Amino acid sequence: MAFCLFVVLLVLDQAVKSYVSATMVLGESIPVIPGVFHFTYILNPGAAFGMLENQRWFFILAGMAIIAAFLYYYPRLRRQVAWFHYGCVALLAGAVGNLIDRIKDGLVVDYLDFRIWPVFNIADIAIVLGVASMIYALMYKMKDMDD
Template sequence: MIPILFYSVTILVIFIDQLSKYWIRSQLNVGETMEVLEGVLNFTHIQNSGAAFGLFEGYGRLFVPVAIIIAAACIYMLKKGHINGKLLETGIALYAGGAIGNAVDRILFNQVTDFIDFSFREGIPNLADYALIFGVVLIFIDATILEALKKRKTADQN
């Protein structure tokens, strides 16, 4: 059976991420800011040639094989039946889509376009970064909370 949820979410994340980055690159020069919600949210166009928070500056392309390995591992685990449940499948898809979305930038531009600038938060991420974060949160919820609930239900039935 084809994991339609996984592929749909992954492709949607990549598409929206790339579309948002294209729009930012076409609307703002690097370093320019557009106010979206006064005092809360700006779009600030920056280019990150490293990883999260500018770590490994200039070595961003090294993360392309990592993204490919992540995507391949996700597909392999899906095909082998190791990913069960919509929550886990969605989390894995968000994570894979975010990794691929940033990898596309690294392949095309040797850097990642970041722009989401919340006034109350350090760093300027992009939509792919948030997909990675939310994917990890869903994976964590599935692995801990839902698994604990399943064990409790099984113990209550015995």
């Protein structure tokens, strides 16, 4: 099941990025709900909110470190509560999705634009939800195992 989650998130992320890159002009913004939600095609040279702009090798090495740590710890992760286990898988899928962009082009394709937040992508959603799931597990679910 974890492998399926990883594949679905990664394929969905890469497919939408490919579609956006092939059908939109860089900087183009298509209103879905005008003033609220747009598809806006940008290339992000940094991390969240454009932080650490143009640090391609740092992000490539960080992504590879996440993959290595995941593979090393996976036998233990599989035995953790589902919230933690699947959170780690979602985090990995998002990291790999953005890593593919960085290796391929040096930039990450972003396209989800809610106008009050920087533009982001499905990989970013996977990372955020993965970390949130891990935090939830650490705060509430893994604590229950000690009782």
